[in-house]
Amino acid sequence: MTNNNPIGLFDSGIGGTSIWKEIYDVLPNEDTIYLADSKNAPYGQKSKEEIIQLSIKNTEFLLNQNAKIIVVACNTATTNAIKELRAKYDVPFIGIEPAIKPAALNSEKHIIGILATQGTLNSELFHQTAEKYQNTKIIEQIGHGLVGLIENGEINSPEMNHLLHTYLEPMIEANIDYLVLGCSHYPYLIPQIKKILPNHIKIIDSGEAVARQTKKVLIESVGLSDKSKKGKALFYSNSNPKVLDDILQNKYEVIRKDF
DSSP states (O other), X not given: OBOXXXXXXXXXXXXXXXXXXXXXXXXXTSOEEEEEOGGGXXXXXSOHHHHHHHHHHHHHHHHHTTOSEEEEOXXXXXXXXXXXXXXXXXXXXXXXXXXXXXXXXXXXXXXXXXXXXXXXXXXXXXXXXXXXXXXXXXXXXXXXXXXXXXXXXOTTSHHHHHHHHHHHHHHHHTTOSEEEEESTTGGGGXXXXXXXXOTTSEEEOSXXXXXXXXXXXXXXXIOBOOOXXXXXXXXXXXXXXXXHHHHTTTOSXXXXXXX
């Protein structure tokens, strides 16, 4: 089955580009359209109803660009809105959830930490997943302020370093051996996080699993591109596109557009 329409992705901002990179590595011949709703970032402090409405708006933007599949490259939007999106639209949706399962199954100490937004940690979907691993102690930490700093291009700022120490040191003291990054923005913090965590604590996120699932759904029910050359990547932002440009190392076209 062949389908040359683009893969659509959206996030509350630039963080979902960490998911886009994983998908582009696995499916390099696919066209992609990425939507950064940075004007409304972060989603983690918003109500479930607000998150659903923003997710509908983002979805319709991508469907108007003929997206054949939509990747909700945002943990908060997935855990709060993907059920409603799947009920409303016929297009397949790929969600992103915190990687609790592999962390819990591989943890030798049965103690794992999760750094995520308030919206993700408070969601019904997160609690349903966490309840499956009752023999594992899960240390939850809301990453207040992290997304805002990333969106402002302050990844290496003293404030970021202070917040990460504040959030991670109690997890170290609790003796975790896995840290789950429960927000698609957070993989951009891995270099700083590694400086704080002892070497034995493994860091895990969902990007690779999302890319594999996207490929599987395309093969089984949507169709892959039959192009032999690298796919075209388009990026849209409704806020200052410079941070998105910087994250992408100015290699791709970033379009400033209100939506």
